[in-house]
Amino acid sequence: MNRIKLLALMLLCTIAAMAQAAADGGTRTLRSPNENMLLWFGIDGGRPCYSIAYKQRPVVKRSYLGLQLAKDKHASKKMDETDLMDGFELADSKESTFDETWKPVWGETRDIRNHYNELEVALKQRGTGRRMILRFRVYDDGVGLRYEFPQQKELNYFVIKEEKTQFAMTGDHTAWWIPGDYDTQEQETQESRLSEIRQRFHDAVNWGNSSVAVFSETGVQTALQMKSEDGLYINIHEAACIDYATMHLNLDDRTMTFESWLTPDATGMKGYMQTPCQTPWRTILVSDDARDMLSSNLILNLNEPCKIEDTSWIHPTKYCGVWWEMIVGKSAWNYTDEFPSVKLGLTDYDKAKPNGRHGATTEKVRQYIDFAAENGLDQVLVEGWNIGWEDWANMWKQDVFDFTTPYPDFDLKALNEYAHSKGVRLMMHHETSSSVVNYERHLTDAFNLMNKYGYDAVKTGYVGDIIPRGDHHFSQSMNNHYLHVVKEAAKHHIMVNAHEAVRPTGLCRTYPNLVGNESARGTEYEAFGGSRPDHTVILPFTRLQGGPMDYTPGILETQLGTWSDNPNFVHTTLAGQLALYLTMYSPLQMAADLPGNYRKYDDAFQFIRDVACDWDESIYLEAEPARYITVARKAKGTDKWFIGGKCNEDGHKSVIRLDFLDKGRTYDCTVYADAKDADYEKNPKAYVITKRKVRKGDVLRLTEARGGGFAVSLM
Incomplete structure (x- = not known):
């Protein structure tokens, strides 16, 4: 099936889903401030669902939302058997926009803009009267979503058996992942197609020293980085994980759908909640430029502002x-x-x-x-x-x-x-x-x-x-x-x-x-x-x-x-x-x-x-996951710039245009680079240091050895 036919089929499926959702109480759509990102929300047979598109290209297909509750010996039988997954109807919805610029105490940039459009969806569960809010924030570079539970007589204390947030991918993407584990992330990243995770899983796991993947042979940890066949970079993670278990992702490799899987405690349960309460944000970053993955502030922006009144004692x-x-x-x-x-x-x-x-x-x-x-x-x-x-x-x-x-x-x-x-x-x-x-x-x-x-x-x-x-x-x-x-x-x-x-x-x-x-x-x-x-x-x-x-x-x-x-x-x-x-x-x-x-x-x-x-400005000049990264940063409160480039075992050639320098200034440029015969295995300590004068618009051409890199100071 060619790409045009595939996109047409996806569009038909989306239209069908929207029609069903409309019959169940209406749909809502929301775009990002620059209109590149599109969120669609609906209710399908009483089940809340959503999808995401970027520049009219599908990113997340129709995916379902909800929580599976553990049996509560204190609850009535009727309530005990009711999860927060279906039986919902739309009670209300609100849209709003937010735009601020805040200054981090330390960071990659002096100022961070927090600009999003928000959709608040209030749901009511038929039969129980339970209320749940789904909040979506749509940024130019991604989407955050979370569950919120107002204080209510029908839902006061509850125990989470599992969270069932889905992320349905549009294809067999290339993924960079580490196996699911409740106790460590100290593993090397695997690179494979989504369909290959199961077969590569056992090779990636040190069974003797790890509690890894007690839930699935296709379980992975976040942040999960992917790249689609048509060049979209997609990252799934979470933000503001407070009073909640860390999220892993289980993959159904028949449908290429991820589903959240929370870390259990010693009893096997995933969360003990009391309303009013909320979950962490589930985040999906999207771009057709890998550099945007590295420069995104979406996860920081989804956290609350600083709660420390005097931060003068905090320093890089x-x-x-x-x-x-x-x-x-x-x-x-x-x-x-x-x-x-x-x-x-x-x-x-x-x-x-x-x-x-x-x-x-x-x-x-x-x-x-x-x-x-x-x-x-x-x-x-x-x-x-x-x-x-x-x-x-x-x-x-x-x-x-x-x-x-x-x-x-x-x-x-x-x-x-x-x-x-x-x-x-x-x-x-x-x-x-x-x-x-x-x-x-x-x-x-x-x-x-x-x-x-x-x-x-x-x-x-x-x-x-x-x-x-x-x-x-x-x-x-x-x-x-x-x-x-x-x-x-x-x-x-x-x-x-x-x-x-x-x-x-x-x-x-x-x-x-x-x-x-x-x-x-x-x-x-x-x-x-x-x-x-x-x-x-x-x-x-x-x-x-x-x-x-x-x-x-x-x-x-x-x-x-x-x-x-x-x-x-x-x-x-x-x-x-x-x-x-x-x-x-x-x-x-x-x-x-x-x-x-x-x-x-x-x-x-x-x-x-x-x-x-600590930095006033950071500019990612080149980037490709697991291949190479080149970044220029301006030191906080100074006119000094530093540039770093790092690559994998294939080596890399960088062409760096110094267009970011201040006009009219001359800089003392010192380059610390791999020597011509450098190699991370055979000759790792071969380096050369060169010095020259540079100005805005000049170009540096640097060759990184296998497993090598370079560093530049511009004073």
């Missing part, structure tokens, strides 16, 4: 730390190899025998503080500073850390005084080992300690199975915990960088002290065997849609065996590592390598010294 941060040497295996988190025989806080570490490999020593941390001060870095992260690391992992142990007691060889008070004397702060580390009960019990004391010594940022961690036992990292209760930590931290003027937590959904707009997350396969995996070179040119299309990632770039000594017993290597070129400071946006950027390794490549390290973490 560039840091180094005692971390990489432990990841690689040269140093250890634990002070002794003796396992404590009694519970936390009673072990006499002063009498324990040191293992000689402990990384977080007073002497070593002083060296990192000196390095940070010499090179203009703001903070020094120290992991393994506190007692408890001897038996912290894989024990499912409730009482592990108290987050206040240092090891004997870590002088907490003296190190903070030394750091402050150098104009540097220490960054706190709270590894919870996923014992949420324990962390919440100690949280106030831990934050008070940070306030006492002048810490203003904490890296939290959730390695291991969740306690309360049986719960999952992405459940409703755990999502509430992560947000609780962020809110409590704000009271203490502390910024949060959460690792192994839930993937972000734009909450950093509402709580901008949430300056970073991990929630993906980060740089540490380069020490465990590596990630493919395309990994960092797909993450901005997927994981980074909901917020920045603490990817920990900047590994310039890419061959780990030159300084450790680790035989692995980093799967990029040295110049490609510099590019990540631009292409992997975050207000929190780590110079992750060792000070000694940076001294070996001091001329290249100059770019890390110079590059900003």
Whole structure:
């Protein structure tokens, strides 16, 4: 069937659906402000449904909406058997428009426009009288939709067994996906047709270490990036996930229809609700230009405005730390190899025998503080500073850390005084080992300690199975915990960088002290065997849609065996590592390598010294998922521009027109590029640095090696 016939058939199906919906109580349509995006809503046999088109091209076919409820022993039999999926009729509808420009505390741009048209559909369920509102916001680059439940006698408390939001695709798109998992996103992205997900699923899953896909062999996580045969880029994710479970997507590969699948809690239920309440937004980004996927602010805009009145203490941060040497295996988190025989806080570490490999020593941390001060870095992260690391992992142990007691060889008070004397702060580390009960019990004391010594940022961690036992990292209760930590931290003027937590959904707009997350396969995996070179040119299309990632770039000594017993290597070129400071946006950027390794490549390290973490303007110059990304950014409050380009294992040739520079200015341009013989496997550290004068309208022609990239500073 050719494309014209296929589009005609889709149009006929849509007309038929609209006719049926009209018979059930009317349809509604709404266009985006520039009229490129079209939303259609209707009721089909009592079931609410919708479809989306972009520039008169179908994107989401007729898809159904609703919630399946769990049986409630307190409800009457009649109510108990009634889901929120069908039997609805249209009670009312309202249309409105909204247009504002707001300033983020930090971000890729100084100003963000929030402009949409809104459709509010009020539904009433026949027989029960239950009321449900479907709210649609139609932007020029996508659609957000959510369920809202007014307070009502007919629906007060209810338990969600499953959410049944559908996204019916128009074809067998190319997709970039990771398998569904209730506890981790630390996986490499798969690229396949939608119809190939099932057959590739088992190859992508590490069954020995993952709770993955207990629901389906075609389950995937969001953000899901797709590309249609006719060149449309489509992304499905969620925004403002508050007091709700994280959404996965189940695919019916016969009809190419995705359906939401929520993370359960320890009881197997998906959500406990009390009206008035609402779900997170379900988001669909659409464009015929891949660059629009990266520059979209739709997910941020669907979150509430900032709730922190005074944000003066929140600041972008560039840091180094005692971390990489432990990841690689040269140093250890634990002070002794003796396992404590009694519970936390009673072990006499002063009498324990040191293992000689402990990384977080007073002497070593002083060296990192000196390095940070010499090179203009703001903070020094120290992991393994506190007692408890001897038996912290894989024990499912409730009482592990108290987050206040240092090891004997870590002088907490003296190190903070030394750091402050150098104009540097220490960054706190709270590894919870996923014992949420324990962390919440100690949280106030831990934050008070940070306030006492002048810490203003904490890296939290959730390695291991969740306690309360049986719960999952992405459940409703755990999502509430992560947000609780962020809110409590704000009271203490502390910024949060959460690792192994839930993937972000734009909450950093509402709580901008949430300056970073991990929630993906980060740089540490380069020490465990590596990630493919395309990994960092797909993450901005997927994981980074909901917020920045603490990817920990900047590994310039890419061959780990030159300084450790680790035989692995980093799967990029040295110049490609510099590019990540631009292409992997975050207000929190780590110079992750060792000070000694940076001294070996001091001329290249100059770019890390110079590059900003906060921006007035960002322009995506080139982009294609998992192939290449080139972006130019203007540093906040300055005339300085930086450009970064990163590619996959195929290499890439970039032609960069400097049309974005200010007219009449001359810039000192420094280019850090792959050498002609550079290759991420064979010759990763071959780079060249060139300098020239440039003006608006000049052109840079740069060649990226296999797995390589480039970085440019324009002063």
